[in-house]
Amino acid sequence: MTGQPLLKVEGVETYYGNIRALAGVNVEVNSGEIVSLIGANGAGKSTLMMTICGSPQARNGSVTFDGRDITHMPTHEIARLRIAQSPEGRRIFPRMTVYENLQMGASLDKLKYFNEDVEKIFTLFPRLKERQSQRGGTLSGGEQQMLSIGRALMARPKLLLLDEPSLGLAPLIVKGIFEAIKVLNKSQGLTVFLVEQNAFAALKLSDRAYVMVNGRVTMSGSGKELLANPEVRSAYLEGGHH
Protein backbone atom coordinates (compact mmCIF):
# COMPACT_ATOMS: atom_id res chain seq x y z
CA MET A 1 0.00 0.00 0.00
CA THR A 2 2.99 2.31 -0.33
CA GLY A 3 2.10 5.76 -1.53
CA GLN A 4 -1.54 5.27 -0.52
CA PRO A 5 -2.99 7.38 2.26
CA LEU A 6 -4.06 5.42 5.34
CA LEU A 7 -7.45 7.14 5.25
CA LYS A 8 -9.05 8.53 2.14
CA VAL A 9 -12.39 10.30 2.16
CA GLU A 10 -13.60 11.03 -1.37
CA GLY A 11 -16.64 13.03 -2.37
CA VAL A 12 -18.47 12.07 0.80
CA GLU A 13 -22.04 13.23 1.25
CA THR A 14 -23.81 12.43 4.50
CA TYR A 15 -27.44 13.22 5.24
CA TYR A 16 -29.65 13.43 8.32
CA GLY A 17 -33.00 12.75 6.68
CA ASN A 18 -33.18 15.43 4.00
CA ILE A 19 -30.48 17.60 5.52
CA ARG A 20 -27.14 17.29 3.79
CA ALA A 21 -24.52 17.72 6.51
CA LEU A 22 -21.56 16.80 4.29
CA ALA A 23 -21.62 18.06 0.74
CA GLY A 24 -18.79 16.21 -1.02
CA VAL A 25 -15.84 16.06 1.34
CA ASN A 26 -12.30 15.06 0.34
CA VAL A 27 -9.76 14.42 3.08
CA GLU A 28 -6.62 12.30 3.23
CA VAL A 29 -4.58 11.18 6.21
CA ASN A 30 -1.20 9.55 5.64
CA SER A 31 0.31 7.02 7.97
CA GLY A 32 2.25 8.71 10.79
CA GLU A 33 0.61 12.11 10.36
CA ILE A 34 -1.37 14.29 12.72
CA VAL A 35 -4.10 15.90 10.63
CA SER A 36 -6.76 18.21 11.96
CA LEU A 37 -10.10 19.42 10.75
CA ILE A 38 -11.13 22.82 12.01
CA GLY A 39 -14.33 24.74 11.52
CA ALA A 40 -17.14 26.53 13.30
CA ASN A 41 -20.03 24.99 15.18
CA GLY A 42 -22.26 22.98 12.91
CA ALA A 43 -19.79 22.88 10.00
CA GLY A 44 -20.03 19.08 9.86
CA LYS A 45 -16.83 18.06 11.63
CA SER A 46 -18.41 15.51 13.96
CA THR A 47 -20.50 14.18 11.11
CA LEU A 48 -17.34 13.45 9.13
CA MET A 49 -15.80 11.67 12.08
CA MET A 50 -18.93 9.60 12.58
CA THR A 51 -19.17 8.83 8.87
CA ILE A 52 -15.61 7.45 8.97
CA CYS A 53 -16.78 5.18 11.81
CA GLY A 54 -19.79 4.07 9.79
CA SER A 55 -22.73 5.71 11.54
CA PRO A 56 -24.28 7.53 9.79
CA GLN A 57 -22.98 6.07 6.54
CA ALA A 58 -22.12 8.21 3.55
CA ARG A 59 -24.91 8.36 0.98
CA ASN A 60 -22.47 9.23 -1.79
CA GLY A 61 -18.72 9.06 -2.15
CA SER A 62 -16.35 6.66 -0.43
CA VAL A 63 -14.21 6.12 2.63
CA THR A 64 -11.12 3.95 2.20
CA PHE A 65 -8.94 2.78 5.08
CA ASP A 66 -5.71 0.87 4.66
CA GLY A 67 -6.67 0.16 1.06
CA ARG A 68 -10.15 -1.20 1.93
CA ASP A 69 -13.46 0.38 1.08
CA ILE A 70 -15.22 0.83 4.43
CA THR A 71 -18.01 3.11 3.21
CA HIS A 72 -20.77 0.58 3.85
CA MET A 73 -19.12 -1.53 6.51
CA PRO A 74 -20.91 -1.93 9.87
CA THR A 75 -19.36 0.08 12.72
CA HIS A 76 -18.06 -2.96 14.64
CA GLU A 77 -16.19 -4.20 11.57
CA ILE A 78 -14.66 -0.77 11.08
CA ALA A 79 -13.54 -0.78 14.73
CA ARG A 80 -11.95 -4.18 14.16
CA LEU A 81 -9.75 -2.66 11.46
CA ARG A 82 -8.27 -0.65 14.34
CA ILE A 83 -9.85 2.72 13.88
CA ALA A 84 -10.46 3.95 17.42
CA GLN A 85 -12.39 7.01 18.42
CA SER A 86 -12.57 9.38 21.35
CA PRO A 87 -16.00 10.80 20.53
CA GLU A 88 -17.40 14.25 21.17
CA GLY A 89 -18.42 14.49 24.82
CA ARG A 90 -15.88 11.76 25.73
CA ARG A 91 -18.53 9.11 26.50
CA ILE A 92 -16.69 7.39 29.27
CA PHE A 93 -18.67 5.03 31.52
CA PRO A 94 -19.36 7.22 34.59
CA ARG A 95 -20.16 4.42 37.05
CA MET A 96 -17.20 2.29 36.15
CA THR A 97 -13.76 2.91 37.56
CA VAL A 98 -10.94 4.31 35.49
CA TYR A 99 -9.44 0.83 35.30
CA GLU A 100 -12.74 -0.74 34.19
CA ASN A 101 -13.16 1.92 31.53
CA LEU A 102 -9.77 0.96 30.15
CA GLN A 103 -10.81 -2.70 30.23
CA MET A 104 -13.83 -1.81 28.12
CA GLY A 105 -11.56 -0.39 25.46
CA ALA A 106 -9.41 -3.49 25.13
CA SER A 107 -10.36 -5.68 22.22
CA LEU A 108 -10.66 -9.38 22.94
CA ASP A 109 -7.88 -10.39 20.64
CA LYS A 110 -5.48 -7.96 22.35
CA LEU A 111 -6.02 -9.19 25.92
CA LYS A 112 -2.55 -10.67 26.17
CA TYR A 113 -1.19 -7.13 25.94
CA PHE A 114 -3.62 -5.80 28.52
CA ASN A 115 -1.26 -5.13 31.45
CA GLU A 116 1.43 -3.74 29.21
CA ASP A 117 -1.03 -1.43 27.45
CA VAL A 118 -2.56 -0.17 30.71
CA GLU A 119 0.93 0.63 32.01
CA LYS A 120 1.69 2.61 28.85
CA ILE A 121 -1.45 4.66 29.34
CA PHE A 122 -0.59 5.25 32.99
CA THR A 123 2.86 6.43 31.94
CA LEU A 124 1.32 8.81 29.43
CA PHE A 125 -1.34 10.04 31.88
CA PRO A 126 -0.05 9.55 35.46
CA ARG A 127 -3.25 11.10 36.84
CA LEU A 128 -5.19 8.11 35.56
CA LYS A 129 -2.91 5.80 37.48
CA GLU A 130 -3.49 7.75 40.69
CA ARG A 131 -7.22 7.58 40.08
CA GLN A 132 -7.51 4.08 38.68
CA SER A 133 -10.02 2.93 41.32
CA GLN A 134 -12.11 6.08 41.13
CA ARG A 135 -15.36 6.14 39.16
CA GLY A 136 -15.12 7.79 35.76
CA GLY A 137 -17.99 10.15 36.50
CA THR A 138 -16.11 11.73 39.40
CA LEU A 139 -13.08 12.75 37.31
CA SER A 140 -12.45 16.30 36.18
CA GLY A 141 -13.15 17.18 32.54
CA GLY A 142 -9.48 16.94 31.65
CA GLU A 143 -9.10 13.57 33.34
CA GLN A 144 -12.21 12.29 31.56
CA GLN A 145 -10.65 13.35 28.27
CA MET A 146 -7.45 11.50 29.18
CA LEU A 147 -9.55 8.45 30.00
CA SER A 148 -11.45 8.69 26.73
CA ILE A 149 -8.17 8.80 24.80
CA GLY A 150 -6.71 6.04 26.97
CA ARG A 151 -9.71 3.83 26.34
CA ALA A 152 -9.38 4.38 22.58
CA LEU A 153 -5.67 3.50 22.77
CA MET A 154 -6.48 0.17 24.41
CA ALA A 155 -7.64 -1.03 21.00
CA ARG A 156 -4.08 -0.51 19.69
CA PRO A 157 -5.38 1.70 16.90
CA LYS A 158 -3.75 2.31 13.54
CA LEU A 159 -5.81 5.48 13.37
CA LEU A 160 -6.96 7.50 16.36
CA LEU A 161 -9.92 9.81 15.80
CA LEU A 162 -10.34 12.59 18.34
CA ASP A 163 -13.46 14.73 18.39
CA GLU A 164 -12.87 18.04 20.20
CA PRO A 165 -10.54 16.88 22.94
CA SER A 166 -10.14 20.49 24.14
CA LEU A 167 -13.86 21.12 24.65
CA GLY A 168 -14.54 22.91 27.92
CA LEU A 169 -11.02 22.49 29.25
CA ALA A 170 -8.67 25.14 30.64
CA PRO A 171 -5.76 26.10 28.32
CA LEU A 172 -3.14 24.45 30.52
CA ILE A 173 -5.03 21.14 30.51
CA VAL A 174 -5.46 21.36 26.74
CA LYS A 175 -1.73 21.89 26.42
CA GLY A 176 -1.04 18.73 28.44
CA ILE A 177 -3.43 16.63 26.38
CA PHE A 178 -2.06 17.91 23.09
CA GLU A 179 1.48 17.21 24.27
CA ALA A 180 0.44 13.64 25.06
CA ILE A 181 -0.95 13.28 21.53
CA LYS A 182 2.35 14.53 20.13
CA VAL A 183 4.27 12.03 22.27
CA LEU A 184 2.11 9.17 20.98
CA ASN A 185 2.67 10.30 17.43
CA LYS A 186 6.42 10.74 17.78
CA SER A 187 7.17 7.68 19.91
CA GLN A 188 4.78 5.15 18.38
CA GLY A 189 4.11 6.68 14.99
CA LEU A 190 0.42 6.80 15.83
CA THR A 191 -1.69 8.39 13.08
CA VAL A 192 -4.16 10.94 14.42
CA PHE A 193 -7.15 12.68 12.85
CA LEU A 194 -8.40 15.44 15.08
CA VAL A 195 -11.55 17.54 14.94
CA GLU A 196 -11.25 20.84 16.77
CA GLN A 197 -12.87 24.20 17.30
CA ASN A 198 -9.73 25.28 19.12
CA ALA A 199 -8.00 26.07 15.83
CA PHE A 200 -4.85 27.52 17.34
CA ALA A 201 -3.96 24.47 19.42
CA ALA A 202 -4.95 22.09 16.62
CA LEU A 203 -2.94 23.84 13.91
CA LYS A 204 0.11 24.07 16.12
CA LEU A 205 -0.01 20.35 16.75
CA SER A 206 -0.79 19.20 13.22
CA ASP A 207 1.32 18.31 10.22
CA ARG A 208 -1.59 19.22 7.96
CA ALA A 209 -5.09 20.54 8.38
CA TYR A 210 -8.41 21.09 6.60
CA VAL A 211 -10.91 23.87 7.14
CA MET A 212 -14.58 22.97 6.92
CA VAL A 213 -17.43 25.37 6.23
CA ASN A 214 -21.04 24.26 5.75
CA GLY A 215 -20.23 20.65 5.00
CA ARG A 216 -17.39 21.37 2.58
CA VAL A 217 -13.63 21.59 2.86
CA THR A 218 -12.71 25.12 1.84
CA MET A 219 -8.98 25.18 2.59
CA SER A 220 -6.12 22.86 3.36
CA GLY A 221 -2.42 23.11 4.01
CA SER A 222 0.26 22.49 6.56
CA GLY A 223 -0.51 23.51 10.13
CA LYS A 224 2.03 26.32 9.75
CA GLU A 225 0.56 27.62 6.50
CA LEU A 226 -2.93 27.76 7.89
CA LEU A 227 -1.77 29.43 11.11
CA ALA A 228 -0.27 32.17 8.96
CA ASN A 229 -3.20 32.39 6.53
CA PRO A 230 -5.06 35.73 6.92
CA GLU A 231 -8.49 34.20 6.21
CA VAL A 232 -7.95 31.48 8.80
CA ARG A 233 -6.63 34.03 11.26
CA SER A 234 -9.61 36.32 10.99
CA ALA A 235 -12.21 33.54 10.98
CA TYR A 236 -10.80 31.16 13.58
CA LEU A 237 -7.87 32.65 15.45
CA GLU A 238 -8.55 36.26 16.31
CA GLY A 239 -10.06 36.77 19.72
CA GLY A 240 -9.18 33.19 20.59
CA HIS A 241 -7.33 32.18 23.71
CA HIS A 242 -3.66 32.14 22.81
Ligand SMILES: Nc1ncnc2c1ncn2[C@@H]1O[C@H](COP(=O)(O)OP(=O)(O)OP(=O)(O)O)[C@@H](O)[C@H]1O
Ligand atom coordinates in the same frame (compact mmCIF):
# COMPACT_ATOMS: atom_id res chain seq x y z
N1 LIG B 1 -28.64 13.75 14.47
C1 LIG B 1 -28.81 14.82 13.68
N2 LIG B 1 -29.99 15.04 13.06
C2 LIG B 1 -30.17 16.11 12.25
N3 LIG B 1 -29.22 17.01 11.97
C3 LIG B 1 -28.03 16.85 12.56
C4 LIG B 1 -27.75 15.76 13.44
N4 LIG B 1 -26.48 15.86 13.87
C5 LIG B 1 -25.98 16.97 13.28
N5 LIG B 1 -26.90 17.56 12.49
C6 LIG B 1 -26.70 18.77 11.67
O1 LIG B 1 -25.63 18.53 10.77
C7 LIG B 1 -24.80 19.69 10.67
C8 LIG B 1 -23.36 19.33 11.04
O2 LIG B 1 -23.29 19.02 12.43
P1 LIG B 1 -21.95 18.49 13.13
O3 LIG B 1 -22.29 18.14 14.53
O4 LIG B 1 -21.31 17.50 12.27
O5 LIG B 1 -21.07 19.80 13.12
P2 LIG B 1 -19.73 20.11 13.90
O6 LIG B 1 -18.88 20.86 12.95
O7 LIG B 1 -19.20 18.88 14.51
O8 LIG B 1 -20.21 21.10 15.01
P3 LIG B 1 -19.99 21.01 16.60
O9 LIG B 1 -18.63 21.50 16.80
O10 LIG B 1 -21.04 21.94 17.11
O11 LIG B 1 -20.23 19.60 17.00
C9 LIG B 1 -25.43 20.73 11.57
O12 LIG B 1 -26.20 21.57 10.77
C10 LIG B 1 -26.28 19.93 12.51
O13 LIG B 1 -27.37 20.70 12.94
